[in-house]
Amino acid sequence: MAAEPPGTQMNNNGKNIIERAGGTRPRRLLLCLDGVPYEVLKNAKGRGMFDIFGEPSRLLSPFPTMTNVALSRMLGATAPLGYESLYFDKCAQELRGGVRKYIGWRTPDKTPSSYMDELDYQEPLPFEFLVYVAPETIWRADMRRFHDRFRRAPQTRDFFAFLKGTDGLMHIRGPKRLTVALNSLDKILKNIHDYCGDETEIVLFSDHGMNLEENRRVNLQTHLRKNGYDVTHNLRGGDRRGVSVPAFGLCSYVALYCVDEEAAAEVADSLVDLEGVDFSIHRDGERAVLVKGRRGAARIHRQGESEGEIAYRYEQITGDPLELAPIINKLREDGLLAQDGYAMDAAWYARTSTHLYPDAVANLFQSLHAPRVGHTADVLVSLKDGYYYGDSLFSRLARLAATHGNAMRASSTAFLMSTHRTLPSFVRADEAQPLLKG
Ligand SMILES: [Zn+2]
Numbered sequence: 001m002a003a004e005p006p007g008t009q010m011n012n013n014g015k016n017i018i019e020r021a022g023g024t025r026p027r028r029l030l031l032c033l034d035g036v037p038y039e040v041l042k043n044a045k046g047r048g049m050f051d052i053f054g055e056p057s058r059l060l061s062p063f064p065t066m067t068n069v070a071l072s073r074m075l076g077a078t079a080p081l082g083y084e085s086l087y088f089d090k091c092a093q094e095l096r097g098g099v100r101k102y103i104g105w106r107t108p109d110k111t112p113s114s115y116m117d118e119l120d121y122q123e124p125l126p127f128e129f130l131v132y133v134a135p136e137t138i139w140r141a142d143m144r145r146f147h148d149r150f151r152r153a154p155q156t157r158d159f160f161a162f163l164k165g166t167d168g169l170m171h172i173r174g175p176k177r178l179t180v181a182l183n184s185l186d187k188i189l190k191n192i193h194d195y196c197g198d199e200t201e202i203v204l205f206s207d208h209g210m211n212l213e214e215n216r217r218v219n220l221q222t223h224l225r226k227n228g229y230d231v232t233h234n235l236r237g238g239d240r241r242g243v244s245v246p247a248f249g250l251c252s253y254v255a256l257y258c259v260d261e262e263a264a265a266e267v268a269d270s271l272v273d274l275e276g277v278d279f280s281i282h283r284d285g286e287r288a289v290l291v292k293g294r295r296g297a298a299r300i301h302r303q304g305e306s307e308g309e310i311a312y313r314y315e316q317i318t319g320d321p322l323e324l325a326p327i328i329n330k331l332r333e334d335g336l337l338a339q340d341g342y343a344m345d346a347a348w349y350a351r352t353s354t355h356l357y358p359d360a361v362a363n364l365f366q367s368l369h370a371p372r373v374g375h376t377a378d379v380l381v382s383l384k385d386g387y388y389y390g391d392s393l394f395s396r397l398a399r400l401a402a403t404h405g406n407a408m409r410a411s412s413t414a415f416l417m418s419t420h421r422t423l424p425s426f427v428r429a430d431e432a433q434p435l436l437k438g
Pocket of ligand 1 (some may be wrong): 035165168171404
C-alpha cells in the first residue's frame, strides 16, 4: 500500500465534492479526445463500449472545424490568432508562425489560446509530430502518461486532459484503428471509475469530427495563378490580384486573405469551378455573408442584437448552395418564417442541427463576423468531403485516411457525454462552457 501513489484510493468521506458556482458538485475529470466524430463514438457505444456513460450529445463544432477554433469557443477562452499555427497577420499584412513557431508554442507568449493554461495534461511536444509517423505507439504512450498523471493528481480539484493522439490515428489510419484505441481507453476509464467511485464525474468530449473517406489534394494555388492571381506571403503592396493562402495541416477548409472586400468577392467567384470546392463564403457588409458554390449563390442576412432576438434570412440569389430550400418551405408551413423571410435563430437551429451543414446559417455567418480567431479570413472555403488543402511537405509524408475542417456534418459533429449527467441532445460550441466547467 505504501507504494501506491496518492489519490488512487477509494474516498468515502466526501473529499471529492468541490464547491462551484455557489453549490457543490462532484469533482470532474474533463477529457477531450481530439477529432473523434460523434458517429464513431456512437457506434463504439452501440457495441458495449463506454457503458459507464450516459447518451452522447452532438456537440456542434464551429467552422472551420479546427482544434483551436473549437476548444477556445467550447471553453470560453481567448481566440487563437489564426486557424492554425501558420496564419496571416492582418495588421502586418503577412504570413506569420509556421512549423518553427509551432515547435516552440508552449512558452507563454506563444500559447494559441488561453484554454491551454487550464490543461493538467497534454502530450509531450515530440508526440505531436511522431503521431503522424507511428500513431499507435504514440497514442498508447500518451494514454499511459495521462493515466499515470491523473492517478497522482490531488482528488480535491478537477482534472482537465487533452489527448491529441486520436486525431493522428484517424488522419493516418482511419476509423477502424481508432476504434481499437478507444477500446483501450474505455478500459482505463472503467478503471478510473472503479477507484474514484461516484465522487468523480467523467466528462468525455471531442473538439471536432472527421470525414471517413480517403482524401485528395485540391490544386488551389495552381488554380488561382491560372486565373491571374498572385499567391503571395504578404499583401503590403496593395496588389488587387494578390492573395495570401496559409498552407499548413492537411484539412478540408481554406482561409484566404485579400486587400479588401471587393477583391475577396472576386476570389470567391474564381473558386466556384475548382474541383473539390463545395462553396466559398465572404463578408457582404456588416450584416450579411455571401455563399457561392457550384449549386448557386445565396446571401445569409442577420438581424437583432441580443440573444432571443437574433433572426436569419437565407436569400437564394441563384440556385441553393447550402441545400436549405426544403428547410425554408417547412419553416414557412409551420408559420415560423416572417413576411420578410427571416426566421428566429432558435427555429433555424432546431431544424438544421443534423443537416448536411449543421446549424448552417448561424455557423457560417459567425465564422466571418464573430471573433473565432484574431485574424479572420476574407474568404473561407469549405471543401467537399474527400478533399484537402495544406502544406505539400506534409502531404508527401503520409496518405490521408480522414480529415476535417469543412462545414459538413461529419467534421462538424463532435460528441459530449458524462457519467453523472444527462446532457441536451445538441450542444453548440458556444453553449458548451457551463456544461464542461460550470
Ligand atoms: Zn486534425
